[in-house]
Amino acid sequence: MSEAVPAPEFPRPISLRQIVGHPVALEASDAERLALAKRFAITSVDRLSAQVSLDRKGDRIDAQGTLVADIVQACVVSGEDFPVHIEEDIGVRFVPEGSIHPALQKDGEIEIELDHSDLDEIEYAGETFDLGEAVAQSLALAIDPYAEGPNADAARKKAGIVSDDAPSGPLAEALGAALKKG
Numbered sequence: 001m002s003e004a005v006p007a008p009e010f011p012r013p014i015s016l017r018q019i020v021g022h023p024v025a026l027e028a029s030d031a032e033r034l035a036l037a038k039r040f041a042i043t044s045v046d047r048l049s050a051q052v053s054l055d056r057k058g059d060r061i062d063a064q065g066t067l068v069a070d071i072v073q074a075c076v077v078s079g080e081d082f083p084v085h086i087e088e089d090i091g092v093r094f095v096p097e098g099s100i101h102p103a104l105q106k107d108g109e110i111e112i113e114l115d116h117s118d119l120d121e122i123e124y125a126g127e128t129f130d131l132g133e134a135v136a137q138s139l140a141l142a143i144d145p146y147a148e149g150p151n152a153d154a155a156r157k158k159a160g161i162v163s164d165d166a167p168s169g170p171l172a173e174a175l176g177a178a179l180k181k182g
Helices: 028-039 131-142 152-161 172-180
Strands: 014-015 024-026 043-055 059-076 081-096 120-124 128-130
Touching: 014 131, 024 131, 028 043, 028 131, 043 081, 043 131, 059 131, 081 152, 120 128, 128 131
Parallel strands: 081 120
Antiparallel strands: 014 128, 024 043, 043 059, 059 081
């Protein structure tokens, strides 16, 4: 038995008939932002909005725009929460389910080489696609999983961790000693 897919936290279904050529504005509610923070394992999503233009080409829809988010996440070094502002371009193409050629799949996963002008493709079924989920996925990709807060260097120093960028070894020690004498 297959596992049930959880309901999207930021659903914004768009009917193919709703595409009228003007940008779509999306704004996440308090409850949606709370659910997204839980999904992405961050402290909070304080703001999430997007402006997306939809361009229909038959049964394919190009969605391009910008998402703006203010999040709070934990520093990977100190564990302290810090705010992060995100502004990201969004560019995806919604395509009918089953239209991604099976030859592009490998071990059940789709592998496609994209150049900078190509759009990621997201399949949809029926007459609607979920623009909110595409925005949520774009936000997930924009969150730096190794983000360092403003106190990261102090936490490293307190823990006695030396930066990987600092020269080390016998030659560096000899050069340091020579410079001190110098």
